[in-house]
Amino acid sequence: MLSDLAPILPDTAAVVDGELHVGGVAASALAAAYATPVIVYDAAHVERAARSWIDALADWPAGSLVAYASKAFSSVGMLRLLADLGLGVDVASHGELGTALRAGIPGDRIVLHGNNKSRVELEAAVAAGVGLVVVDAPQELVLLESIARAAGRVQPILVRLNPDIEVETHRYISTSHGGSKFGVPAGVATELLLQADASDWLEAEGVHLHLGSQLLDTDPWRRVLEWLAGWAVELRTARGGRELQSLDVGGGLGIAYLETQRPPTPAQVVATVTEVLGSQWRDAGLQLPRLVVEPGRSIVGQAALTLYRVGVTKDAGDIRYVNVDGGMSDNPRPVLYQAQYRALLAERAEDAATGAWWVAGVHCESGDVLIEDAPLPEPRPGELLAIPATGAYAASMASTYNMVPRAAVVLVRDGEHRPLLRRERIDELFVRDADAPEFRA
Ligand SMILES: Cc1ncc(COP(=O)(O)O)c(C=O)c1O
Structure with a gap:
């Protein structure tokens, strides 16, 4: 058995x-x-799985952050164990942010998500010096700017992009199709980045996308990054030559729940991502961005x-x-x-x-x-x-x-x-x- x-x-x-x-x-x-x-x-399994993400990204020349998606399982002890290995944390609520702070995760290793962040959450994030707030809607950008201004802090942001691609997973955990409640279409993302560029209180670092969860194939990452290369060139022009500093490709790698399932390894996902960036992005003359990944399920x-x-x-x-x-x-x-x-x-x-x-x-x-x-x-x-x-x-x-x-x-x-x-x-x-x-x- x-x-x-x-x-x-x-x-x-x-x-x-x-x-x-x-x-x-x-x-x-x-x-x-x-x-x-x-x-x-x-504990040994968690550490091995976390290290496999860190190791896979170790040679990426533009730098990287592995931000554990704490929605998968959050407790102070678990976050400390992961932080000791060099991971950051992705949080999606005030409570998850509070857990990360209680665990002593440095603000610059925290990424804040949410499709409807409250004023209180955004204020807490700015006060904590959260490294990246992932902006999910136009009104949120305006609210965040006013909060950063009032706090006298420049807040680094990513804009969550909805790439409008279908992936093979349960529809409740697919997040990148056109009808998803998460993120904004490419045209709106361009507008938001331009707005942030014009602000003294926001630092537009780049874009975020998360394709869906429990993905058992690397193809969705390939497809989205090939498409993204073309958009990144247009974006650079629209921003007067300014390049994406960071690219957050989210989480989503699946695990085997049944003995017949064979998910790719973190190394295979990272190889797919870096291969497309190393070829298509280089061919387009784009600067390589810092890579952020947000694995949850594949670690715990x-x-x-x-x-x-x-x-x-x-x-x-x-x-x-x-x-x-x-x-x-x-x-x-x-x-x-x-x-x-x-x-x-x-x-x-x-x-x-x-x-x-x-x-x-x-x-x-x-x-x-x-x-x-x-x-x-x-x-x-x-x-x-x-x-x-x-x-x-x-x-x-x-x-x-x-x-x-x-x-x-x-x-x-x-x-x-x-x-x-x-x-x-x-x-x-x-x-x-x-x-x-x-x-x-
Ligand atoms: C924005 C974002 N990042 C990361 C994750 C983690 O995904 P997973 O646990 O599938 O790796 C999720 C999961 O829903 C998410 O919405």
């Missing part, structure tokens, strides 16, 4: 006496220490797995259900975008599958099914079930639906474990709860 699933497990996953271990820690020990569900990150996605406790099993028509003690509150991806996963029984990791079970969550939604038709040995109540590749957009999208406390998130390394986020307590669910007695009849 484990060897079938090796391509989707964290780097240090191993089976010892039939039981799944990660980072040298047994699944049963983690469940005993933190209860279930528990999300377990392999496969680094983690979630451990659940099996509860009751049940047959309903042709479907055999195995119910676990979490679900859409700790991983909403299956209900949001029909995301697919595999599972294994953590204490019988090498037992062969004997059938296909639907792994159902505890929530009051028929759609709260984490996996349809998961090949498994017959699960028994009380056993631990592991779902690999849950490190991205699971804990960060967690909710307390049905007043279920959020799961612990744990880091493992060399036989030891540490919490990144401890399990939420029931009493913490009431922290925001106000009684409003005056409004009762």
